[in-house]
Amino acid sequence: MNQxxxxxxxxxxxxxxxxxxxxxxxxxxxEKGLCGCEISGKAAGMITPxxxxxxxxxxxxxxxxxxxxxxxxxxxxxxxxxxEDIDYHSHGALTVAIDQDDQLELLRLHEFQKELGxxxxxxxxxxxxxxxxxxxxxxxxxxxAPKEKCLDNQKLVSALKKxxxxxxxxxxxxxxxxxxxxxxxxxxxxxxxxxTLKVQELILTTGIHTQLEGLDLSFPIRPIKGQAxxxxxxxxxxxxxxxxxxxxxxxxxxxRSDGRLVIGATSEEKGHDLTVTLGAxxxxxxxxxxxxxxCQEYEMLSTWAGLRxxxxxxxxxxxxxxIEGLHVALGLYRHGILLTPIVSRLxxxxxxxxxxPELLVPFGxxxxxx
Numbered sequence: 419m420n421q422x423x424x425x426x427x428x429x430x431x432x433x434x435x436x437x438x439x440x441x442x443x444x445x446x447x448x449e450k451g452l453c454g455c456e457i458s459g460k461a462a463g464m465i466t467p468x469x470x471x472x473x474x475x476x477x478x479x480x481x482x483x484x485x486x487x488x489x490x491x492x493x494x495x496x497x498x499x500x501x502e503d504i505d506y507h508s509h510g511a512l513t514v515a516i517d518q519d520d521q522l523e524l525l526r527l528h529e530f531q532k533e534l535g536x537x538x539x540x541x542x543x544x545x546x547x548x549x550x551x552x553x554x555x556x557x558x559x560x561x562x563a564p565k566e567k568c569l570d571n572q573k574l575v576s577a578l579k580k581x582x583x584x585x586x587x588x589x590x591x592x593x594x595x596x597x598x599x600x601x602x603x604x605x606x607x608x609x610x611x612x613x614t615l616k617v618q619e620l621i622l623t624t625g626i627h628t629q630l631e632g633l634d635l636s637f638p639i640r641p642i643k644g645q646a647x648x649x650x651x652x653x654x655x656x657x658x659x660x661x662x663x664x665x666x667x668x669x670x671x672x673x674r675s676d677g678r679l680v681i682g683a684t685s686e687e688k689g690h691d692l693t694v695t696l697g698a699x700x701x702x703x704x705x706x707x708x709x710x711x712x713c714q715e716y717e718m719l720s721t722w723a724g725l726r727x728x729x730x731x732x733x734x735x736x737x738x739x740x741i742e743g744l745h746v747a748l749g750l751y752r753h754g755i756l757l758t759p760i761v762s763r764l765x766x767x768x769x770x771x772x773x774x775p776e777l778l779v780p781f782g783x784x785x786x787x788x
Contacts, residue, residue, distance in 0.1 A: 421445070422769065423608065423617040425595050425630075428458035429571070429754055430747050431623030432578035433762035436499070439585035441770060447587060448610065450594040454575030456625055458754060460724030462646065462672040462680045463574070464660050465489055465567040465756050466511045468536040477780055478733050479534050482753070484777065485760035489567060492759035496574075499581035504573040505675050511566035513662040514546060515559040516708055523665040524559055531561075538563045552655050554711050568660045568672055571755055597631035604742040619769060621745045625727045626690070628748060635739060638786050639749055641690055641725035645698040646682030649716035653677050661709060669705030671713075678719065681706045692723045726751050729786075736761060736781040737768055745769065746783065 422438050424431050427449025435447045449455075464470070467482030493506050515524040531538050541560035546553055549562070583589055596609040598620070605620045609631075622628065628637040656679065661671045672680040684698045699721060706713045729735055729749035734757065738745050747765055750757060764775045774782075 422619050422621065423615070424448070424621045424623060425608070426623035426625065426627075427453035427579075427589070427591065428456060428623060428625060429454070429574055429578060429758050430458075430750060430761065431621075432575065432582055433758045434621065434623065434747065434765050435587050435589075436496075436578055436582040436585060437762050437766040438769065439582055439587040440499070441766065442586075443770075445582075445587045447582065447589050448593045448595055448608075449589070449591045450627075452591050453579050453589070454572060457724040457726055458575055459572055460644070460646070460722050461571040461755050462660075462670060462682055463569045463571040463755055464511070464670065464672055465569065466563065466660060467566070467756060468531050468538050468563040469511050469513055469566060469660070469662055470752060470756065471531065471534065471536065472732075473530060475732055476534065478753070479536075480777060481757055481760055481781075483536070485757050486565060486567075488759050488763070493569075496577050496581055499584050500577040502573065502577040502580055504577050505570035506567065507569070507675075508565075508567045509659050510562055510564040511568070511660040511662070512541075512546070512549060513561040513563075513664055514553065514557040514709060515664055516554065516556055516667070517558070520663075520665045521559045524561055527664065528561055536563070537565060550657055550659065550661065552657070552710060552712055553661070554709055557709070566660070569755070570674055574755070595630060598633045600632060600634075600741060603740070605744045617743070619743050619745065621747065621765075621769070623747045625748070626725050635741060635744075637735060637746070637748055637783070638730050639727050639735075641688075642728045642751070643686040643688040643691060643723055643725055644683040645686070645694055645702070645721070645723045646680060646684075647699060647702065647721040648719045649679050649681065649713065650719055651677055651679045651713075651716050655712055657710070663705055663709040667705035667708050669702055669709065671706060671710060679713070679716070681713070690725065692725065694721045694723050734761065734781050735783050735786075736765065737774065737778050737783065739783050
């Protein structure tokens with residue numbers, strides 16, 4: 419019997435599987451497609467808690483900060499087990515304002531960040547251009563977060579997959595789970611094709627795909643569509659930091675060391691639609707041009723749309739469920755890459771020790787009970 423069975427091969431499922439395998443557990447992971455084929459492979463790879471925090475999301479800030487603080491160690495450990503580079507950089511992140519309305523919003527955000535204890539610094543136009551000389555010189559005010567980071571999310575998926583297998587994990591891609599068997603309020607087995615496999619502890623890291631035959635439990639998860647695109651950029655013009663434009667033209671630019679620039683992303687209530695639309699790309703292109711004028715000359719490489727799994731309070735759902743032996747790590751929304759180190763560590767602690775880590779308590783499934 420497998421000690422731990424994980425359904426879902428995105429960064430969260432792979433990271434949790436890797437940590438459990440490193441602890442000498444017997445771990446099997448099933449992914450219905452290829453690992454990282456959904457939102458994990460379509461993210462930008464930003465590790466930017468101060469830049470990402472939004473009004474009304476205060477309770478998730480502790481998770482953000484803990485994850486940021488352990489990210490360097492997480493990457494070192496992953497490199498040791500996978501021997502794969504993930505294009506990880508710790509140069510900080512920059513948010514800029516173009517006009518007076520943007521300035522007011524940026525100042526408001528800065529005050530909010532200070533209230534939460536997040537380290538950021540206001541920058542003048544001259545200081546912005548000294549950091550990023552190809553930014554629009556009309557940028558009037560900047561906000562620099564010196565501890566923030568970025569990585570290549572697709573390389574992260576590849577490294578986690580390799581590290582998991584290196585540590586003895588069993589990975590099955592292209593393996594759709596057809597259903598779950600539950601008896602006496604305890605998970606018993608999973609069905610795949612014509613085979614029934616007994617399970618001891620089952621963890622769902624399935625993103626937006628939370629409905630499984632035999633599981634009479636509803637998770638309040640909905641998809642939020644995000645569209646983005648990627649361009650090729652001369653290396654001399656490549657930004658050194660992730661850059662965000664605030665307020666009226668919300669857009670981010672995230673550099674890759676090989677000369678690519680990821681530009682995103684929309685946030686749309688469109689159900690499960692994955693259509694890439696001209697209107698969305700036009701909005702993103704205009705925002706990118708406002709902040710980085712030279713981008714109008716860059717070669718378009720690819721476009722895509724992904725679906726972020728989102729709970730009603732925009733916070734993750736983590737830990738046990740009312741069904742014995744069934745656990746979840748769902749609803750990571752925009753923060754999957756950022757939260758991977760801390761959530762996988764805390765979930766591993768819970769699964770091995772059965773003592774709920776204090777940091778996980780606010781994010782339990784039970785908060786949605788009426």
